[in-house]
Amino acid sequence: MTRTVAVLVGSLRANSINQTVAEALAKVAEGKLTFDFVEIGDLPLYNDDLWQDGRGPEPVERMRAQVAAADGVLLVTPEYNRTAPGVLVNALDWGSRPWGKSVWISKPAGCCGAAGGAIGTAAAQLALKAQMVTLGMVVMGHPEFYLKFEAGKFAKDGSVEDESLRGFLKTYADALAAHIERLC
C-alpha cells in the first residue's frame, strides 16, 4: 500500500538543493510513498491575532489540511547559522495551533537535509528533531540523513545516476516507509 507523506522543504529559493533532494527521495520512494509537497512560502509570520473563530489565514488552513490528511511528515531542511531556517519553524508553529488542534500530534515523521558544508545539516536537524518530538511527532531516529550536496550527482528531474548515493536515498526512503507503515 502506498502511504502519503506531507513534505515540507525549508528553502524557498528556486534552485534549492533541498528541493532537489526531496524530489530525488520522492523518485526512489515510488510505489511505497507518495510525496505531497506542502507550500510554506506563503504562510504569514506566526501571529496569534490572525486566528478568526479558530481559523487561520487561507495558506495556513491549506497547509494544516494537507498535513492532517497525510499518513506521515517529512521535513527536508537546510541549515541556517547552525540551526533550522525560520520558514520551517514558522510552519511548525502554525500547525501547532489552535491549542488542542495541532496537526503534528502522533504523525510518523522524518527529518533530513543537505548543505554545502561538511556536517550536512546535522546541527539544524538536531534542533528540528527536538522540536518535532515536543510537538508530538513520532520521529524516526535511524537511519540519519546528513548530506554534503554535490550538484553533479543530481539530475533536474530528481534522478540519481551515482549508485552509492541512490542507495543512500533509497535506504532512507524505505526506512521512512516502514516507520510510517508500523504506526498507521
Ligand SMILES: Cc1cc2nc3c(=O)[nH]c(=O)nc-3n(C[C@H](O)[C@H](O)[C@H](O)COP(=O)(O)O)c2cc1C
Ligand atoms: C542565512 C544562511 C545561513 C547559512 N548557514 C549555514 C550553516 O550554518 N551550515 C551550513 O552547512 N550551511 C549554511 N548555509 C549555506 C547553505 O547550506 C546553502 O546556502 C544551501 O544551499 C541552502 O540550502 P538550499 O539550497 O536548499 O536553499 C547558510 C546559508 C544561508 C543563506
